[in-house]
Amino acid sequence: MTPTTRPQRGNLIANGTRQGRIRIAVVGSGPFGALHAETLGRNPDVELVAIVNHDGVRARALADRLGVNAAYESVQELLDSEPVDGITVATANAHHVAPSIAALEAGVSVLLEKPVALTLDEAERLLAAERASTGFVFPAHLLRFAAPYQELRHRLQIGDIGAPRALSFRRHRGIDHDTRFPDTHPALMTMIHDIDLALWYDGSRPVSVTAREVRVAGRSQPTAVWAEVLTDAGSLWSFQVSWSLGGRQGDPSLADALEIIGDEGALSLRLDPRVRSHSEADETVDDVLTPAAAHGAMEQEMRDFADAVRRGLPPTVVTLEEAVAGIRLAEQIVSSAAARQDSGPR
Incomplete structure (x- = not known):
């Protein structure tokens, strides 16, 4: 045809x-x-x-x-x-x-x-x-549509803590990620969420990257990746990601977390599950990003996409140019980590 x-x-x-x-x-x-x-x-x-x-x-x-x-x-x-x-x-x-x-x-x-x-x-x-x-x-970029992350950005925009000077991110995932995503480095699969948030919150341009990774024998991808980024505004971004969790992943001590240090205070967020099913499954329930019975971040993301298509106007919440900037930084982190590769336990 x-x-x-x-x-x-x-x-x-x-x-x-x-x-x-x-x-x-x-x-x-x-x-x-x-x-x-x-x-x-x-x-x-x-x-x-x-x-x-x-x-x-x-x-x-x-x-x-x-x-x-x-x-x-x-x-x-x-x-x-x-x-x-x-x-x-x-x-x-x-x-x-x-x-x-x-x-x-x-x-x-x-x-x-x-x-x-x-x-x-x-x-x-x-x-x-x-x-x-x-x-x-x-x-x-689902987190841009989630209310907790939107609230943090609003606080920054109204000057709640002054100019952001240091941003620290932590995101741990299960060991199964290595078999589920054998072709994708954790910086591109998991850390990319926080890279995008850093670009969204700070608005500065990365100028230098230092990263390290830990590899474990028998796994396709690094088990842990740590990175620090200095921007043209002098702010510092720190990222911690691992594919290391085994068994139940609802331990609040390992919840996704971030801190933003500003001139006049600090902001922090821990994305702890607030709903738990005390049933045979005994599992935590996502009530923020993709809840089964409520309007979550994915629902809003899909609605915004449909509305943008209807109007014929490109999106404003997140653009492809911003996503490409995130890929650029993730690639720099991967390269820096590979150059300083550390060996994990054998």
């Missing part, structure tokens, strides 16, 4: 806003792709038109479970078959860029999971594709 016969997307009214429900497809049918689809399915302004996965059986299974009519094995097949206004990409990390560029070349906007790319070269190629497209990329 040639581009001239490609299915037409949603009709436009005079001011460029799309009429009717926004037609969105989900690319990826793993756990996070399913979460995207379920979240979009709760939005009355969205018509979830298709599930896409290179494994057509898995795509069809998720589509059937959620009552979605169509399933495809590639984004190109989707674009050639369905009128679609936007896609969300929740594939394996190594497969983020190709489907996003295919959509952009068709003028279709993309909500793209983090990391938007695994290398700076790929990220810049994606940015070039966006600049040449009538569509846009909406980086899925």
Whole structure:
């Protein structure tokens, strides 16, 4: 099918806003792709038109479970078959860029999971594709949509603690991350959240990076990564990430945490789970980012994406340029850590 016969997307009214429900497809049918689809399915302004996965059986299974009519094995097949206004990409990390560029070349906007790319070269190629497209990329930097992190930024904006001088981040994840993400360095998979927050909160430009990592025999990626960044404003950013937790991960002593030291005080946040199920599962429940029965950060992120697609306007909460800046810093951290590699226990 040639581009001239490609299915037409949603009709436009005079001011460029799309009429009717926004037609969105989900690319990826793993756990996070399913979460995207379920979240979009709760939005009355969205018509979830298709599930896409290179494994057509898995795509069809998720589509059937959620009552979605169509399933495809590639984004190109989707674009050639369905009128679609936007896609969300929740594939394996190594497969983020190709489907996003295919959509952009068709003028279709993309909500793209983090990391938007695994290398700076790929990220810049994606940015070039966006600049040449009538569509846009909406980086899925989920924490920017979470109320606790938004409150911290508001406090900084009103000068609650003066200018930020030092930012410290801690984020520990399970040992299983090494097998789940064997192709992705923790700086790009886990630390990227805090890199984005540092860029968002401080607004300064990194000028020097020092990092170290600990590797353990038999694992694909570092078990721990520590990094310090000095900015052009003289502020200091500190990042601590590990893939080291075994068993239950609800221990509040290891909750995600950050501190911001300013001229006139400090701000701090610990993202402790506030809900726990004291049942046979005995588990903590996420009530902030992706709660099962409440409006969380992902729900807001998806609503903002649908609204941006409807208006035909690029996102303002987070831009692809900002995401590329985060990839650039993450790549510098990876390079610095590799140059100073430490050996873990054998």
